[in-house]
Amino acid sequence: MKTEKMIQLAGVTLMLCVAAAGCARKPQNTTPLSGFRPGSMTDRPGGPITDTATAINSEGIPPSNLDFDKMSADRNTFRDQTVYFDFDKATVRPSEISKLERVASEMKSSYAGKALRIEGHCDERGTEEYNRSLGDKRAASVRETLVRLGMNPTMIQTISMGEEHPAVPGHDEAAWSKNRRGELVLLTPSGGTAQGGTQ
Amino acid sequence: MIDEGTQPRINTDQHRYKNRLSRPSLIRVYLCSSVVKIFLAFTCAIGTASELDITKERDSFGFLKPVPVNINGFTGETDSVLKQDLIFMGVVHVPIEEAKYLVSGNTSNGRLEGRLVTKATKEQRFGRAYTGGSLRAQTHRFADDVANAVTGLPGIAQKKITFKVESGLAQSEAYIADYDGYNARGVTQDHSIVAAPTWADPSTLVYGSYKMGQIYIYSHNLPTGSRKAVSHYPGANMSPAISPDGKRIAMILGKGGNPDLYVRDVDGDNLVQLTHTREAESSPCWSPDGRSICFVSRERGPASLFIMSALGGEMRRLNTAGVSNPTEPDWSPDGKWMAFTSQGRDFSICIVDVRGGPAITLVSGEDPSWAPNSRALIFCRGHDHAKVLSLLDVPTKHVKDIARIQESNSQPSWARR
Numbered sequence: 141m142k143t144e145k146m147i148q149l150a151g152v153t154l155m156l157c158v159a160a161a162g163c164a165r166k167p168q169n170t171t172p173l174s175g176f177r178p179g180s181m182t183d184r185p186g187g188p189i190t191d192t193a194t195a196i197n198s199e200g201i202p203p204s205n206l207d208f209d210k211m212s213a214d215r216n217t218f219r220d221q222t223v224y225f226d227f228d229k230a231t232v233r234p235s236e237i238s239k240l241e242r243v244a245s246e247m248k249s250s251y252a253g254k255a256l257r258i259e260g261h262c263d264e265r266g267t268e269e270y271n272r273s274l275g276d277k278r279a280a281s282v283r284e285t286l287v288r289l290g291m292n293p294t295m296i297q298t299i300s301m302g303e304e305h306p307a308v309p310g311h312d313e314a315a316w317s318k319n320r321r322g323e324l325v326l327l328t329p330s331g332g333t334a335q336g337g338t339q
Numbered sequence: 340m341i342d343e344g345t346q347p348r349i350n351t352d353q354h355r356y357k358n359r360l361s362r363p364s365l366i367r368v369y370l371c372s373s374v375v376k377i378f379l380a381f382t383c384a385i386g387t388a389s390e391l392d393i394t395k396e397r398d399s400f401g402f403l404k405p406v407p408v409n410i411n412g413f414t415g416e417t418d419s420v421l422k423q424d425l426i427f428m429g430v431v432h433v434p435i436e437e438a439k440y441l442v443s444g445n446t447s448n449g450r451l452e453g454r455l456v457t458k459a460t461k462e463q464r465f466g467r468a469y470t471g472g473s474l475r476a477q478t479h480r481f482a483d484d485v486a487n488a489v490t491g492l493p494g495i496a497q498k499k500i501t502f503k504v505e506s507g508l509a510q511s512e513a514y515i516a517d518y519d520g521y522n523a524r525g526v527t528q529d530h531s532i533v534a535a536p537t538w539a540d541p542s543t544l545v546y547g548s549y550k551m552g553q554i555y556i557y558s559h560n561l562p563t564g565s566r567k568a569v570s571h572y573p574g575a576n577m578s579p580a581i582s583p584d585g586k587r588i589a590m591i592l593g594k595g596g597n598p599d600l601y602v603r604d605v606d607g608d609n610l611v612q613l614t615h616t617r618e619a620e621s622s623p624c625w626s627p628d629g630r631s632i633c634f635v636s637r638e639r640g641p642a643s644l645f646i647m648s649a650l651g652g653e654m655r656r657l658n659t660a661g662v663s664n665p666t667e668p669d670w671s672p673d674g675k676w677m678a679f680t681s682q683g684r685d686f687s688i689c690i691v692d693v694r695g696g697p698a699i700t701l702v703s704g705e706d707p708s709w710a711p712n713s714r715a716l717i718f719c720r721g722h723d724h725a726k727v728l729s730l731l732d733v734p735t736k737h738v739k740d741i742a743r744i745q746e747s748n749s750q751p752s753w754a755r756r
Contacts, residue, residue, distance in 0.1 A: 200596025200617065203574035209552045228641070228664075230619065264723040267680050267705050268503075268750055269535055269578045270635060270642065270666040272547075272554075273591055273598040273621035276575045277637075280597055298593065299553055300575050303723060304532050305509045311722060 200280055201293045208297040211255060211327035218243055218256075218324035223282055225320040228266070230277040232285050240282065243324055244289035255295040255327040258282045262303045263316035275300035282322040297327070395491070400699070401675070402714065402734035405431040406489045409438035409458075412445050417478050423519065423739065424482035424496040427715040427732050430489055440464075440489055444481070451477040455485050464488050475521065492712040498754045500708075500717055501526070501536040501544055502728060505747035513546050515561070518710070518717070518753065520728065520741030526559060537752040539581040539605070545569065545588070547577045556590060558605070569605060578622050581605065582629045583755075587649065589623035589632050600634050602649055613651050614638075622667045625649070626674060633657065633668045633677060644668050644679060646693075659691050659698040667706045672755055673713040680705040688718050690733065702731060702738055708753045717751040 221239040223232060232240070247256060260279030262271035279298035287293045308318040396404040410432045413421055421442075422432050435441070435458075444453030451474065454466035465488060469477035476497075483494025500518050504525070505511040513536035516523035527533045529550040536546035544559045556570035556579045570576040574593030581588055585605070592601045595612065598619040603610040614620050618637040625632055626646075633646045636654065642664045644657040657677060659665045664682035671678065674693065681687040681698070686705040691698040704720035714733055719726045726747045729740045 202596045203572075203593055205573050266682055267622075267666045267686065269591075269622045270682070272534065272575070272577050273619040273635075274637075276577075276591075276593050276598045277619040280593070284596075297553075298574065299549075300577075300593075300598075301509070301532075302534070304511070304534075306723075 201284055201287055204294045204297060206255065206294060206297070208255060208257060208327055211329050213257065214326040214328065215323070217251075217326045221324050223322040223324075224317065225278055225322070227263070227316070227320065228274070230274060230281050232281050237285065240285050241289055244286050244291050247286075247291055247295075251326060253329075253332065255297065255329065256286070256291075257297045257299060257325040257327050258286075259305075259323040259325065260298065260300045261305060261307070261319055261321045261323065263319040264303050264306070264311070265316065266303065268302060268304075272300050272302035275302050278320075278322050282324075398734055400734070403429045403490055403492070405429050405735060406440065407431055407433040407438050408440040408442050408485070408489065409433060409435040410442045411435075412443045414446075417446050417451065417474060420475055420478045420519075421482050424479060425486055426735075426737055426739075427518075427710065427730055428482065428486035428490065428492065428495055428712055429714055429732070429734070430486050440485075442485055446474060446477075449474070451481055453481040453485070455488055475517075479517070486712075490712075492714065495710040495712050495715055495753075498711055499538075499541070500728075500751050500753050501538060501546075502719075502751040503534060503536060503749050504744050505724060505749070506745045508724070513544060513559070514744065514748075515544070519730070520744075523744055526561065535578050535750050537579060537581065538754045538756070540585050541754055541756055545579045545581055547579065556588075569607070570603070580623045580625055580632075582625050582649070583627055584629055587629070589625065589634075589649070591620055591623070600632070602632070611651055613647060613649075614654065624669050626670050627672050628674065633670055635666045635668065642666050642682065644677065657691065657693070658695055659689070662687065662689050662698045662700060665689070665698075669708050669716075671709045671713040672711055676709075676713065678707040678709060678716055680707065686720075688716065688731065701733060701736055704729060704731075706750055707731075708751050709755075710753050711755050717753055719749045719751060721747075723747070 221243050223236045223239060258279040260275035262275050266274060279300055283296045283298050286296060306319040307321060308315040398404055406429060408430055410421060438458055441456040441458050444451060451469040455464040457464060469480050479496035482496045487494050495518060498518055499515050501513060501515045503511050504514045509532055511533050512529060513526045513533045514523055515526055526544060529548050531549045534547045536544050539545050539558060542561050544561060545556060547554045547556050554575050554577050555568045556576045557566050558569045559566040570590055572592055572594040575598065576590060576592055578591045579588055587602055588605050589602050591598050597617060599612055600614040600620045600623055601610060601612050616636060616638040621635045623632050623634040630649055631646050632649050633644055635642050636645050644659060644665045645654040646657055647654050662681035665679045666682055668677050668679045676690045677693050678690050681689050685703055688701045688704045688707050689698045704718040707716040707718040709716055716731045716733060717728060718731060719728050721727050724747045726749045727740050727743045728748045728751050729738050731738050
């Protein structure tokens with residue numbers, strides 16, 4: 141675990157280095173684990189990411205460490221911004237981008253200091269654990285899009301609900317197309333704002 | 340409480356077995372003289388080895404053809420349980436003329452007495468009295484002994500299964516039961532989604548649960564009911580699989596920003612990230628020697644099965660030509676077969692030779708788990724939220740549903756130890 145922490149630190153260092161200086165240097169004082177790419181992972185995202193195109197590494201943005209469970213959830217505010225996906229795909233369709241632009245904009249203005257939970261869902265046409273991973277990837281895709289649109293990744297939680305929580309019952313494309321989705325839930329910290337939400 | 344197998348078992352050695360059993364005259368002839376008995380035992384012991392080689396006929400895939408036996412003397416539940424157990428262990432009840440072995444016995448005063456005789460030689464392979472536990476449990480023990488004696492494969496009827504039971508939308512708990520669905524009981528009371536339960540050892544389950552909001556992986560001691568979160572990294576912690584030696588856990592973690600495959604010591608040390616793809620990985624399972632892991636990745640487009648070293652390295656695609664979108668692999672305990680689900684228009688249970696070869700589609704269904712004998716599978720079938728567990732004898736494609744609990748049962752996993 142010690143080695144892992146060191147690598148996480150090295151990852152953060154690398155990210156900051158890339159963002160601030162626009163250069164890529166290899167992390168120092170790290171011992172790579174076997175099958176592990178140094179700097180590929182960090183448990184402490186956030187920080188001054190100014191150039192998201194380079195700061196988002198090849199494997200995505202690591203999850204936030206914030207304690208989202210203590211925040212109150214509002215499922216209505218962004219109900220109309222639910223993002224829908226193509227069958228067996230996790231990429232955000234161009235047609236859905238405008239919804240996320242609105243979410244990113246409102247999160248920076250009306251809801252500054254609040255957080256967001258993205259729930260990834262699937263239709264029933266996949267096995268359960270396959271869909272749990274696919275739902276996680278869908279949520280991660282929505283989160284990455286929001287970060288590209290300027291949101292702070294620290295303030296965004298992702299959860300995969302797999303196929304277990306369909307929006308619409310039924311076993312046809314009409315139902316399935318409504319069930320392949322990313323739902324956006326507005327989270328309010330108990331004090332009104334969360335630490336780390338300064339961007 | 341969960342393991343009737345701990346009950347004392349009384350084995351009666353075949354050569355000390357007395358005429359107390361009221362059974363066929365051919366055996367009485369065999370037992371009539373101790374001199375003849377010893378002589379016969381000697382010759383039969385020699386005959387047994389070669390005879391087994393002859394009787395173990397295999398089909399074109401290398402599976403043992405069902406061994407024909409005649410079952411006589413049992414009634415009611417004992418008779419039906421015995422016959423069903425044996426079907427999923429490659430032993431089939433036939434008329435006496437077609438039988439290679441004679442299975443006989445009776446039940447009285449809470450005990451089961453049973454024996455196995457080779458028909459041609461009249462040799463008694465074993466005769467045993469089973470006491471303790473329920474009559475059903477005694478029957479499972481006898482069935483395991485019969486199957487093991489005539490097939491050489493490990494018995495399966497005393498091993499438990501674990502599975503997911505849905506009581507309503509986004510409400511599911513982990514259950515355990517006998518392999519045939521009897522003696523089921525709930526393990527968790529999370530009032531949330533509990534998913535992908537599997538065995539760490541005969542007294543420990545490992546599963547994912549959303550009880551804390553995010554999905555974390557828990558280890559649950561069955562006798563004490565105590566549990567702990569064994570994986571709760573930021574992001575998703577899902578699809579646990581415990582290595583055959585019980586020391587390592589393979590799982591899918593979202594901690595890197597995408598669902599990737601990781602392996603770690605169960606106690607928390609030595610986390611290794613095995614995949615670094617931009618796409619989702621899912622459903623890892625271990626090879627029986629604990630060296631390799633098979634899992635699903637979408638890295639090259641649609642879902643495919645991949646195998647890689649449990650220490651990390653290159654992802655090698657497992658060819659499943661002929662079927663689409665394979666998921667939920669499970670490696671047979673003998674190492675030969677990968678069972679998986681094909682996600683086509685409907686779900687199908689398939690197997691493929693781990694060394695390569697065409698995928699074989701067996702029946703409709705999903706999420707197969709091998710029995711310890713590498714012959715039977717348990718899987719589920721039906722629409723979402725109304726699934727039922729089924730048993731499958733792979734070589735004969737014999738299928739039998741087991742009783743459903745509440746709304747929907749899925750994600751079965753067979754205890755192998």
